[in-house]
Amino acid sequence: MLWISRLLLLLSLTFGHLGAPAQAQVQAQARYDHTRIYQVELASAEHVQLFQALELASDSCSFMGHARVPGQKLTIMVTSHKVADFDDLLQSYNVSHRVLNHDFQALIDANYREVAPKGTPPDQFDWRRYFQLDSIYAWLEHLAKQRPEVVTLVDLGSSTQGLPIKGVRIAFGGENLTSVFVESGIHAREWIAPATATYFIEQLLNSKDAAVQALARSQNWLIFPTVNPDGYRYTFKGDRMWRKNRSLFGICRGVDLNRNFPFHWNVTGASGDPCRYDYSGPSAGSEVETQRLVQFLKDHVQSERIKTFISLHSYSQLIMFPYGHTPERVENYEDLKEIGQLAAQRIKEKSGRIYRSGSIYETIYPSSGGSKDWIHGLLQVPITFSYELRGPPDSEDLFILSAEEIEPTASEAFAALQTILEEAGKRGYYQSEAATTDQTPSSSSSSSNSI
Ligand SMILES: *[C@@H]1O[C@H](CO)[C@@H](O)[C@H](O)[C@H]1NC(C)=O
Ligand SMILES: *[C@@H]1O[C@H](CO)[C@@H](O)[C@H](O)[C@H]1NC(C)=O
Ligand SMILES: *[C@@H]1O[C@H](CO)[C@@H](O)[C@H](O)[C@H]1NC(C)=O
Ligand SMILES: *[C@@H]1O[C@H](CO)[C@@H](O)[C@H](O)[C@H]1NC(C)=O
Numbered sequence: 001m002l003w004i005s006r007l008l009l010l011l012s013l014t015f016g017h018l019g020a021p022a023q024a025q026v027q028a029q030a031r032y033d034h035t036r037i038y039q040v041e042l043a044s045a046e047h048v049q050l051f052q053a054l055e056l057a058s059d060s061c062s063f064m065g066h067a068r069v070p071g072q073k074l075t076i077m078v079t080s081h082k083v084a085d086f087d088d089l090l091q092s093y094n095v096s097h098r099v100l101n102h103d104f105q106a107l108i109d110a111n112y113r114e115v116a117p118k119g120t121p122p123d124q125f126d127w128r129r130y131f132q133l134d135s136i137y138a139w140l141e142h143l144a145k146q147r148p149e150v151v152t153l154v155d156l157g158s159s160t161q162g163l164p165i166k167g168v169r170i171a172f173g174g175e176n177l178t179s180v181f182v183e184s185g186i187h188a189r190e191w192i193a194p195a196t197a198t199y200f201i202e203q204l205l206n207s208k209d210a211a212v213q214a215l216a217r218s219q220n221w222l223i224f225p226t227v228n229p230d231g232y233r234y235t236f237k238g239d240r241m242w243r244k245n246r247s248l249f250g251i252c253r254g255v256d257l258n259r260n261f262p263f264h265w266n267v268t269g270a271s272g273d274p275c276r277y278d279y280s281g282p283s284a285g286s287e288v289e290t291q292r293l294v295q296f297l298k299d300h301v302q303s304e305r306i307k308t309f310i311s312l313h314s315y316s317q318l319i320m321f322p323y324g325h326t327p328e329r330v331e332n333y334e335d336l337k338e339i340g341q342l343a344a345q346r347i348k349e350k351s352g353r354i355y356r357s358g359s360i361y362e363t364i365y366p367s368s369g370g371s372k373d374w375i376h377g378l379l380q381v382p383i384t385f386s387y388e389l390r391g392p393p394d395s396e397d398l399f400i401l402s403a404e405e406i407e408p409t410a411s412e413a414f415a416a417l418q419t420i421l422e423e424a425g426k427r428g429y430y431q432s433e434a435a436t437t438d439q440t441p442s443s444s445s446s447s448s449n450s451i
């Protein structure tokens, strides 16, 4: 076997140094024909160990989360040539399960048909279809041209593959306002996230609702729909299920940018293996895209008075706040918990959808190196929330949300954002600088919690 590893090393060195092939080639596209989505229920510690071992051993099973505790339900994508083995394993160990989907490619094909054609003019941008990176950027540029007094194009700098990381600053001109920063699309396959971010922009600029107009003018806004442009572009031409960035490490590519932020980096819920979906990278903050965000936020957190940070992900219907790397509570835990619950309540009233709220650690699973933890823990941005948008935790579609769900998903997320800002405002988080020299305003309920 030694010669194989030598060969792989040689290949990786070769490709590693040459980077992308110089001439544009027709790119092979990943296919998921007869790939199945299973939901398994881990009944015992033995089951937990079984699936932990399986995740390490098999490249043919993609886990959505990791096996951790008995009683847990786990979603696993199994490629077609492994479904017989996998099914046999379930029988052998008496694992109760459901098949959520028998042919994932059919879903992906349908999803690609819901993408607006390349070159769709920016005045035809909408929330009934998905848009490619170029179209999103063209739309942002169009807005900046149309409304120069309100919208400014902001470029965080280029990604490794040379794409800009574009967003907008929206400011109606109020004096000394605090700012809201929206980070979206850090995970490439979560297409609903950029679609929701652009919906936020649209609402802030064009809503006829007086409450929304007042909200839009009560803050300045920094909104970046696709902070992982290379990954997002790759989901259209290479692999719809791509999550990470596109850097090459030996035989595998990609760092999970949301495990790469330099704050309690790589302590839990992150992998040291580049072939895994949650690879934390060779070192804290190693990735260009991470560095762009870190630098911009460091440079602007004071000057723009960024008090609110929202990141958009899918799926599972959660509204989460820090921390992810520890069960310890942030200093304003009680405020964030109340605000999160009110936001979830707002969604339930609006659309009937159930979103759960809590800290990342409590709500989803332990993870480290996420942008939220860094923003809150290091830059001390007090109001920090991360959404997992539709579908529900037992979704049959995973990240492949049909386009007819864009508008309802984005509008419930926007309603929740309104609640977050209103409630944080009531609790004094956006008072002018003169009034609040402390990072966190005093809050009746937060006294006993310390980080
Ligand atoms: C298989 O699991 C079910 C519950 O999931 C249990 O009722 C049953 O006794 C188990 N059978 C065996 C042979 O362990
Ligand atoms: C804005 O800040 C400046 C400088 O701190 C201050 O002089 C001014 O009164 C503030 N304006 C408002 C509307 O708070
Ligand atoms: C991803 O990670 C690599 C390795 O750290 C980094 O060099 C690269 O800039 C990142 N981005 C892309 C698009 O490869
Ligand atoms: C990150 O953590 C994993 C798991 O504990 C470990 O195997 C890996 O070596 C760590 N990475 C680095 C660069 O320290």
Ligand SMILES: [Zn+2]
Pocket (backbone or CB within 6 Å): 187, 190, 313, 314
């Ligand atoms: Zn995500």
